[in-house]
Amino acid sequence: MGKGEITVLRLGHRPQRDKRITTHVALVARAFGANSIQISEKDAELEKTIRDVVDRFGGDFSIETGVSWKKVIRQWEGPVIHLTMYGERLEDVLGNIEKGDVLVVVGAEKVPGEIFKLADYNVSVGNQPHSEVAALALFLDRFTEAKWAGQRFEGKRIILPSRKGKTVIDIDEGYLDREDCLKVLREAGCEQDVIKHSEVVTKLAVKMAEACEADQDLVRTASMLHDIGRSVTHGPEHGYQGGRILRKMGFPESIASIVERHVGGGLGAQELKGLGLPAKDLVPVTLEEKIVCLADKLVDDNQKVRLEIEIQKLMEKGLEKATQRVKELHRELTKICCIDPEELDL
Ligand SMILES: [Fe+2]
Missing domain, CATH: 1.10.3210 (Hypothetical protein af1432)
Structure with missing residues (x-):
């Protein structure tokens, strides 16, 4: 900790109904520069899905489910940023967020009211209804100053950018x-x-x-x-x-x-x-x-x-x-x- 790491905390995940969207929250977190995701509800299947992606596509990204979100926020030493359409505008807040380890809280449909008080920053990516996945992606892009694009994953599977079609390279033992x-x-x-x-x-x-x-x-x-x-x-x-x-x-x-x-x-x-x-x-x-x-x-x-x-x-x-x-x-x-x-x- 203290190395400028980004952790995403996902609240309100319903394993039966939200599997797809929470998977997307986790994948976006991994692809756009976060180091880990914590999810307030236990979901072993989701953990497996994300670990399989990390195993195939590489990178250093961890997932933990079934965490006590209040405890995570209370014990967090760096800034806690809650993404919500009701918050202050991202462009107004971005320059004020201290560097260091940050916790980005992403809620589902309804979030407990206390979160607004517990967070250091309530930040909106636009004040229109859209999606927590989009909000997280845009936030990470701006917060990392697009440095996520230069990340190295060194996975077993590499997707080569192609003008047409798909070029997938499987690296067997390097x-x-x-x-x-x-x-x-x-x-x-x-x-x-x-x-x-x-x-x-x-x-x-x-x-x-x-x-x-x-x-x-x-x-x-x-x-x-x-x-x-x-x-x-x-x-x-x-x-x-x-x-x-x-x-x-x-x-x-x-x-x-x-x-x-x-x-x-x-x-x-x-x-x-x-x-x-x-x-x-x-x-x-x-x-x-x-x-x-x-x-x-x-x-x-x-x-x-x-x-x-x-x-x-x-x-x-x-x-x-x-x-x-x-x-x-x-x-x-x-x-x-x-x-x-x-x-x-x-
Ligand atoms: Fe040469």
Whole structure:
């Protein structure tokens, strides 16, 4: 507590009649930035429904039903905000609410009169009759200053925004199969030659992972997606952009960081700064990050290439640091894999 968390307290839930609307209150709370919901009436079925959503779609959100609402409000240390069409206008009150943990009280059709006295703020989202679900959504949007849109859930299921139809990706233990990777690359707008290159890099990277006893599924997924940033730029910042795109889509950090660190044997903070990006070290650290990074260097377009040719290119561009990093990566992985990765057949 005290970390700026948002808890929603739902009053007057009737398990038989209100299941759908209270489910919506809980889902809206989760999607738009609240951390938990407490419901005054016991409803085990509702708890299960919401926990199933959290399990599939991720995020850190908890539900508790059968709480004593008076006790919750009395013991609450931060501001208590009651959403009601009779309250003061949201735009008039918003700036006055202290930061910290807030309790947002959402009533059903009838709420006990005392709640108006117990709440620190009685707030209306418009003074017209509408819905507590809409009121909560609008309140959370304004209160979080729309930051909910940048939340990361990292669930097992990801819905990719699509122009037409539905693109649903199921992440199994943090991995994707080839077909799902292709869907993600296409949805991001990657060109066909980038996709072909990624498939060849994947073949080589997986062989390296096998030889080095690295996590093959992770390497397979990340190498398929390593150039997703090329959907926005072909410059050296495409790695950074790729990580950003995948995080925004809801991909796990393990995949995003491999993608982010694959360019030029890794980029140092100063190099990132020189590209106009946040100064952040993006040098491969884990075995899987190193494998994808080197496999990419060993594949030009969709063909395997001798490393010395790639090193020559880096030197001609005056990229001294990158040249050294690639050489070092090659030395290190040759040692770990007990075979020179250049010798692996596709
Ligand atoms: Fe790349």
